[in-house]
Each structure stands twice: as structure tokens, then as C-alpha cells.
Amino acid sequence: MSEEKLFETLDPEDWDSMRSLAHKMVDDSIDYLKTVSNRPVWQQVPESVRETFQSSVPVEPQQPDEIYADFMTNIFPYPMGNTHPRFWSWYMGNGTVMGALAELLSATMNSNMGGGNHAAILIEEQVLNWIKQVVEFPSEASGLLVGGGSMANLVGLTIARNNQAGIDVRKKGVQSIDEKLTIYASREVHSSNQKAVELLGLGSDSLRKIKVNPDYTINLDELESTIKQDIDSGYKPICIIATSGTVNTGAIDDLNAIADLCSKYQLWFHVDGVIGAIAMLSDTVKPLLSGIERSDSIALDLHKWMHVPFEAGCVLVRDEKIHRDSFSLIPEYLTKATRGLAAGSNWFSEYGVELSRSFRALKIWMTMKEHGTKKLGRMISRNVDQARYLGTLIETCEQLELIAPIGLDIVCYRFNPGKLSLQALNQLNQEILFELQEQGIAAPSYSTLNEQYCIRVAIANHRSRYEDFDLLIRETLRIGKALYQARVINS
């Protein structure tokens, strides 16, 4: 083997030019975030740019600065848009500068969070302790940072199944359970819970979707009567999933009432708090979440309303042993040592699906330290207030209407000039939304509630200002009227 081949590595051939490139990346990143509000919220990736991503696997090395130039030209200008002050689609956070920098540091250390004896593990423990304090969980509770809410719900529901099945379901499987297990949630439950139930082998038929009240919270009477009926029919209810912050409208189920039902029927109490649980930081929202501290497990997303960059999900479990019993599996190559690198009692791989995990705790740790819980809470309170503000703008405008009560920070509305069929109205509002996005003005998303297509504004955004909602309404009306007039002329 040649000397060169003997000593080559994946390290930079020229450390100095890599260093210069890294400094350029930092400047560009800082500029990008500093000037985000000057750019369109979203823009289509041009066909010519799309074509550049068709090339086959690179065989020969390319120069780092060329790769970066490619990134700057073809990728950086076409983000999803959620860093922008007028991005209100689906439900996600903006990210923060410090959070992004933490990712560089975390990937530089490249520590693996499966287990072992090193500092990153202690940071994840501390972050979990902080989140427990926020949701008023006992300090001896356990937890895990995961990719996001889907995984957090999956972990919670896995424990619910394993703990309530009445047999050793890890060993014997669901087929060995005599009765059919059932799980309860409102019709507004997030799809990730159904995916979890399917994955767990329980079948989506076993997820009883309970009707909601006019405010989109779960109907407690129907919930209890369905449980009773299932018991009478020979099913074995195991769990209620309460939603604190539904994705359509931000509704918060009555957590104390659900805790009481869980107690009465000895069910696992899981809170899908992916949207709303972190709003425990907000003085104004906190009272609405009363009862969350009584749950058995909580799913949270810190990349949503706490604005940590993706991915930053979290699951907390009241009973550490029950949690570990669902996931611990220690083969000979992972046995813990008493000393050295493999020591340490807390191996996170015993608390979830994944073994190797990144050091995502760092960006959470830095974000929470940088801002503190008070300010993070104020950001949440302001978004809730902005939703109310937007609601008032809509209600005081004749051609606009709210399609659902405003829960937390989510506003569903439509432009309604009158005299249009439901179908025409739905199509008109869809086109308004397309125009809002394509003109780079704002990026709400949409939903369909009681067959009514609506423009859905989910305000988990620390950069949104009140004036951004004035703009949204002004532009909705401008575009809506223009489209409506064109339609009238054409018809």
C-alpha cells in the first residue's frame, strides 16, 4: 500500500481551507437567520435546480468549497420556510441560532447516547429533569429524548400495552392475550397515535375514536359509555390517550376528568402533549393543562413550541421501572461494566426503541439556558394572544368567518363572500391559500372541518408580530376578492 493510502483519512486534506469554509458557513447561517423576514416565506424549487439533484452517486472526491457553493445555490434558498415570521403551517417551531450552533458542537463530539459513561448522558439526564419540573412530574420519573412526537407516543403506548396486557406480551406476543385490548382517544387524536397502535399489533379497530364536543375536546359521556360497553362485550380497555392541543384546532381535553376515568377503570393515562404540554411554561395556558401531572406518560415536542431545531421529541414516564421493563434488553455485547467507558447505571437504550442516538440534549440544554423558562413561556403566551387577536380581526370582517373555536394558538378561518356553494367555497379558499404561499406572503396550512375547507393558522412562532396577522387578513381579502371577481366574470 502506498504511503499516501496508508495514512489517508476522512479528515480535511487542508485544515486551513476547511476552517475558512467553516467560518463562511457561520457567517452565512447568521445572516440567513438575521434576515429571514426580508425573504419570501416560501418559494418553489425551480425545475433547473431540481435537475441538479439527479446525478448518480459521486465516485471521486469533490472540493468542499464546490460542494458548499452547490448548497448555497440550490438548497439554502428553498427551505420549508418555518424559520419565517409568517410560517404557520401544520405545527412546528422556528429554531434558534444557539440551537443550530449546538448541533455543530454535538456533531463534533459525536457522542452516542445509547449508554456509557460520558458527559452527554448527564446532559440528557439534566434536560429530562428540567422537563419533569416543567410538567410537574415527580423527580423519580423516567424519560427519553426521541426524534419527535410520533416516537414519544409510540413509547408511551408500548408501555401501556405491555403493562396492561396481563401476560408477558414481550415474550408471548399479542396473539396470546385472551381478550382484545382497546384504547380510547377523541376523533381529533393525532394520526401518530393510530400509527403506534397499528405498529403495536393492536389494530386500528382497537382505537376507539370518541366524538368531540363543539369545542373539539373529547366528549366525556361517550368516552365512559364506550368503555363500559366494551367491558360488557368482553374487551379489555387498557389506555386513554388525552390530547392537550389537538392539531386541527388546539383543543385541550379535560385532563382531570380523564385522570379520574383512568383511575376508576384502572387504565393507563397517556397524554399526547406534543403540541400543548410545553405550554406549562406559560402562566396563561398552565391552568388549562391541570391534570397533566396525574398522567402515566406524556409525549412532548421541544422542536415545536420551544423552538429547538429538529429533532427534539421527549417522552416522560411516571414509573421508571415500568418504563424500563418495556424496553430493556441487554445482550452480552452491551452488558454494563463497573468501571471505564461502559460503566454508568443509566443506559438510555433501556428506555426506548433506539440504541445509537445523537446528542440532541445539547441544543435543548443551550436553548433553555439561553432564554430561561420565563421568557420561553412568554413566547407561548404571546402566540396564544396573537391567535385571539387574529380571531378578532376575522370576526370583525364581514367576508371572513371562523370555522372552529380557537384552541390555544390555532385559528381556522375562511373567506366567504356569500352566495357560493360549499364546493365552490372550498375551492376558492384552497386557491387563496395557494396564492398566499406562492406569492411568498404567508404560509398557513389547511384542514377540512365538517366538510368545510379552512385556512389554518398555527402560531408556534417566536418571530411573528401582531402586524403579521394584519397583513395576513389584508392579503386574504385582496386575493379572495380578486379570485372571486375573476370567477364571477368567468361564469
Add this chain to the structure above:
Amino acid sequence: MSEEKLFETLDPEDWDSMRSLAHKMVDDSIDYLKTVSNRPVWQQVPESVRETFQSSVPVEPQQPDEIYADFMTNIFPYPMGNTHPRFWSWYMGNGTVMGALAELLSATMNSNMGGGNHAAILIEEQVLNWIKQVVEFPSEASGLLVGGGSMANLVGLTIARNNQAGIDVRKKGVQSIDEKLTIYASREVHSSNQKAVELLGLGSDSLRKIKVNPDYTINLDELESTIKQDIDSGYKPICIIATSGTVNTGAIDDLNAIADLCSKYQLWFHVDGVIGAIAMLSDTVKPLLSGIERSDSIALDLHKWMHVPFEAGCVLVRDEKIHRDSFSLIPEYLTKATRGLAAGSNWFSEYGVELSRSFRALKIWMTMKEHGTKKLGRMISRNVDQARYLGTLIETCEQLELIAPIGLDIVCYRFNPGKLSLQALNQLNQEILFELQEQGIAAPSYSTLNEQYCIRVAIANHRSRYEDFDLLIRETLRIGKALYQARVINS
């Protein structure tokens, strides 16, 4: 509300000082990686440092430079150690500088990979296309980037279950299947597969662990006879998991023989290629992986032997429709649009457990472009050669012995001065390992094979040099002899 509260955000209060801090982070990160070989491979986190992580949730903001100083003092010096040239524990990669920088850029954009119409989605598609080319999968196959091998195996086995169950298992659940499903793998199969089988509700009893040959590959005769026996007893075999690169010794199952069996019995053919599949990049290893291109699904980890920073797992599935059928679930708030941000036919949330995902494709894209497949393959070939080199050092030394045949890049050995009981020998080697780690010399891990504790050297390391293995042997002997003499004197 005060003016200040009205406009406050989570952006830096002072952009210039945040920019300076970011430049400092870059310099420190580059220095950290440039000088990694000068530091101990691992060191214990001191008690005084541990104590700093006990403080409760931060309420008030802290200055970014203070937070960073805390990081530099208490976290950065105590990594897991896998960036170091003499880290050979468990199985993980080193990371790369460009990969770490990509994480900064990715978190700055903060795009969400659940779906939508933006550039990051196209990069994930391109990266998946590249990996398909590497493992010689058809271009119309589907895939998904995931956290790691555990999730990749879970996705593959979920599809195996759903596709082979004979009923609509997503809707009806495992309890509605008449026969009990069974899955086959060798005794050396990675624990993540058992965790997946448990999660899927099949029960670990249904995972038939087949005995291995002396080279730790699956015994094909016992595999087929077990399948036949299960069929005769009324079970329904659904899947064989082949391992390409076992975690204990790096053994590669006979993939063509397993493909033939899967064909004969109409079973799903899943390859756990978390360790070895990416070695398709290596000219010397590639022939050993023959048959991988015939599989139905493959789990890979690009944060292992391709050295992308955590997390970078990947799953590929031959049949896109079968893949999507297992995971697609589209509620009203996620319906695809024909235009705007929510357009695009390829929504990755239809191919896995998670909805929100980070833009991890970027670090893979940059790493593959920076080095190209030829060089990435050479790094793998060299590690395999280094394992052979280490094997020769061990075999030519009277007081050392190999505990298993060397598969791929994993060497299991022990110090054996003779005349010791198995128990004493096991304890002695455990102490040698502790000393190697605690003295900061090298970080192999360990396993126990046929009751023999062994020092396990997994060489997925682009920074390891041949001389590092000379050092390992020299230090093993030095420490081993000293411990042995102390024992003789004490006894």
C-alpha cells in the same frame, strides 16, 4: 404589553456577539478534531463536574458566552471518545468535519422532512438513490433515512409482518391472525431485531434463533429444518433476517442461500446490514455480500462505517407500494396539495413511523460528495486489513489468543498467561480492558463468547493507523503481565 415584550424573540439580543461566539465555536470544533489523537481516548467525568449538572430548570436567561464556557469546561472534554483513532468499542463511526458542519447548516434551515415541497426532500431522495446504487437495489425501490439501525430494522420487520400476515393487520391487529407468525435469524442477530419483534406484538418467542457455524454465520441446515418443523406444527413463517456483519464478530450470513430459502418458502428477506451493508463500497468486501441485492428490505447505518455524525440510519425496500402500504396514513390536516408548500408526491411520512424529521440527508450528501465512493470504500477495506493485521499480531504472540474467527473488521481476543481458571481469566481480561480505557490508551469493548470474556476490537475508524494496533498489543501485554504478577504475588 410593553414595547419590549411585544417585539422580543428568541433571536440573539446582540447579533454581533452571537456571531463572534459562533466563530469561536467553529475554531474550537476544528481544533478539537484536528488534535483528537493527542488526547486520551476516554476520561472519566470528575465528580465535581457531575455536580454542575444537578441544577434545576433555568428560569432566567443566561449569557450565551457563559453557557458556552460551561460547555467547554464541563462537556467538551468528556466525550464518548469515538472520534479518536483508538476507539474500537461497540460499533460506531468517527464522524467527519464536513458532516459536523452540515449539521449547523441543516439546523439553520430547520426544514421538516415529513413531507412538503422544498429542497431538503430532494436531497433525501438523491441520497437514497445513491445508497440504492451502492447496494445494487433497483432504482424504483423506496427508502427512508431514520435515526439508526434499530429503527431501520423496525421498519423492515413491520413491512414483513403487514405484508405476510394474510389479513389487514393494520386494521385488525395481530390477534385476528389465525396462525402464529414466526421469524428466523441466527443466535448472533442484533438485539434491535428482537426489540422490533416485541414491539410489533409478535413476541420474542416467535423469533427463532438458529444456531451458528464455527465462523458465527447462520447454520443453513438448522434454519431450513426449523422452518419446516414450524410449518408442520401450524406456525406461519413470514421472514428471515440475514445479518451482514454480526456485532460480536462481524460474520456475514450466506445471503444467496437465504434468498433461495425465502424464495422457496415465500418469506420476506430482510437484511440487517447495519454493520456490513455499506461495505458494498469496498472492493474486497463486496463479493462477500453477494445476494444482498436480492433482499426485500435492508437496514443500513451511515453513522457507522461511513462516518457520518449521529444519527444517520437508512432503510431500503424493494417494493415501494408494499413499503407505503405499511405506513401511509393521511389525516385531513396532512392531505397533499396540488400547488404550494404542501405539494409534492413524495411525503416521507408515508414510509416510516415518524412525521417530523430533521434534514439529516444533508450531512450524508456532503460526506459522500466530499470523499466519493472510492475513497469511502478504501477506508473500509483498510479497516478490514487492519483487523487481519491485528489478528496476526495476536496469533504470533504466545500470551494472546483469538477467541473467534475475524469477520470483517472485528477482532475478539484475550490475554492468557496460562494456568488460570476460566473465571480468573475472564476477570483478568476485564481488568485489562478497564485499564486500557482508564489510562486513556485505547477503547475496545468486550463480549462473552462461549463463556469466555474477550476484548473486542471493532475497527470502524478512518483515523486508526496500523501502529495503533501495535500499541494496543504492547499495552495489553504490559497491563496484562502487571495485573497477572500482582495476582500471583497476592495469592
